[in-house]
Amino acid sequence: MKIAGLILAAGGSSRMGDQNKLLQLIDGTPMVKKVVASCLHSNLSSIYVVLGHDSEWINNCISTEGINFVNNEDWRLGMASSINSGIGAMNNDFDGAMILLGDMPYIETKLIDQMIELFQEYKIVVPVKNGRQGNPVLFSSTFFNDLQSIDGDKGAKRVIQENFSSVVPTHVMTNAIFRDIDTPQQMKDSVGTS
Template sequence: MTVAIILLAAGMSSRTGKDGFHKLLAEFDGVPLLRRMVTAAVDSEAISVTVVLGHGHAEQRNILSGIEVQMVVNPDFALGMASSIGVGFVATEAQDADGIMVMLADMPDITTEHLDRMIKAFQDAGAISIVRAVSDGKPGNPVILPRSLRDAVLEVQGDVGARHLIKSSTLPVINIEIGRAAELDVDTLEEVAAAGGVFVSASTT
């Protein structure tokens, strides 16, 4: 029972972008956020990691230099998160997995240990349940979706993520408590700084 990870990094970073920064290039402990998140995913028990890029993908590829990971570009990233999830689901590396973990690239507190706990829970439940990270019981991210939801994923449109599918699905949901990491994302300069991030250059590419 295998899990492949789709890491969503295609957004325009509009709230930090207006100030000349892309949030995924902010450094945490000296490492760009995107590289930090991809490394956590690659070090997990997932069989593969596919990074979905969009806005600024040339610079993001450079950030990921030296990491063995599949990178795909979503040309329609401006249409919203659903299109990026769909691109990830049809990527070669994710095709044969029993479950797909949808992971956001702007959540700096997510660790390999968190990912492995979720993967184990998915496997222990027979790879037929949805597994969701929660913070004090509040739904968060990442989320593992069984292969049976693939067609439903590809039908979703707009700026919606896995939460929409979970609500409409009749599959059992397993919640994995990982604390504030499940809800901490960084969308503004203030949130980046509060989470310990630092912008070392002003780049809009």
């Protein structure tokens, strides 16, 4: 079983201000680098990072062995374009893909591996806390064509909603599945609260 990690790191960070949020430090480490580290220590077979805005800076920040970089020249079109670019770069070599957001630095290796253990063909593994779905999400390759047909900035929510009978929930205790950082206030609130 081969599962790829697909880290979305192409967005413009417009709500954060001048500096790309993915390069903001969390406990002394750039946010996106924390996400990459969790993936590198997990049971993911390969890791793809989709770049767009500030691609050179982010590439330099996380450039390491074991990372495949994908350039999304259409990053301004929204998250769906990054998913499309990433899935396309995988060349159908994987049984599934876990989509992770580069602005969710508190996702731990333990959660990634827990979701991989629940992986099944024709299924979508979603972390859930108190009935609320979060991220990351693990999609069987069965859904790759659906993922490549979405558009806009809603990500893969539509694919999950349209295939709800295929969802395998993994119940978790952590709020990390909801904690993305989009604004200076969220950044300030997150400091020291891993």
